[in-house]
Amino acid sequence: MDARVDTLLETGTAHGNTGGQTRVDAAQLAWRLRGRRRRRLRQEDWGAHPTQRRGADRHGPLVRVFFAAEFWRLVKLLRANRSPSIAFTPDRPRPWYLIWPVLHAAGARIVNDPSRADVVFHFDDATTSPSAPPLETKPGARLVNFACLDVSKSRVAEAFEEAFGYPLRIDPAVHQGHAVEKSEHNGVHDGRIVHCPVTPLGGRVYQRLVDNRIGPDVVADLRTPTVGGQPACVFIKERPIGVRFSNDNSRCRLKAAQDVFSPDELAAIARFTRLIGLDWGGLDVLRDASDARLYIVDANKTDMGPPTSLAFGEKLRATRLLARAFAAYLARPRDIA
Secondary structure (H helix, E strand, C coil), X not given: CHHHHHXXXXXXXXXXXXXXXXXXXXXXXXXXXXHHHHHHHHHHHCCCCHHHCCHHHHHHHHHHHHHHHHHHHHHHHHHCCCCCEEEEEECCCCCCECHHHHHHHCCCEECCCHHHXXXXXXXXXXXXXXXXXXXXXXXXXXXXXXXCCECCHHHHHHHHHHHHCCCCECCCCCCCEEEEEEECCCCCCCCEEEEECCCCCCCEEEEECCCCEEECCEEEEEEEEEECCEECCEEEEEEEHHHCXXXXXXXXXXXXXXXXXXXXXXHHHHHHHHHHCCCEEXXXXXECCCCCCEEEEEEECCCECCXXXXXXXXXXXXXXXHHHHHHHHHHCCHHHC
């Protein structure tokens, strides 16, 4: 089709005719052909399941969240005399990171100079990232995630045990039965089931195999965004058990944190975020079907989202919920933040 369009534009001929009017007709036809191609691409790119989309087009729904966030940002700027300014260091989030649509929906604006920002956000997509706050900040500026220096699997398991009172990690040399082996690093999704006892490998961690099945062949992760260290909502991410350690979700639902976790569990999650210094981030939480206990298996301080498999309307609702929580967090007095 592209070749046909290019030929028409170059020759200005259609249906065997020539002349100025035909050149206009050819241009109009080319426009219509390109329009059909755009519509077909949209239908292909916005398939029912994200794994059916091509490469970067899997992020297609995030584009709509992008424009919604821009709309909210403009509305906030028109309604408010002053919006909070946020500087990110050492990196700056791109639109597919969850903080990006949330901060715009909350009416905040990004600035480049940390010394002039109301909020300075430590944004480093690395497992360990010791970083001191900028030397110069505004009086009263809020610092976000500068105390979150380590989100390795070992540190997560250590803090989890202290916050919840029972362990996630196991000793693979003495444990009997199945366990999970995975990398220390964040966002790798390389977990695999091993049968213990086994000789531990360097750079790997070993954890209890949590039975998070909600059906014979389906598991569910409770992805929990936290704002100010508190659970703000929950994305219930379902996937086939055969790809339990991947991020290829077959279904995703949005729930209020209070509808998923008990008051004691919410308090324990808040203790966990305090222990690792996480002011903003996302937690991967699993509920074991055998004993109904929670297990926090991963923490991410630069989480992406909302999840691709979440319905578009729910993406917007989740962004609004998180924006309200983020605005409330920024408004808290520093001594209770």
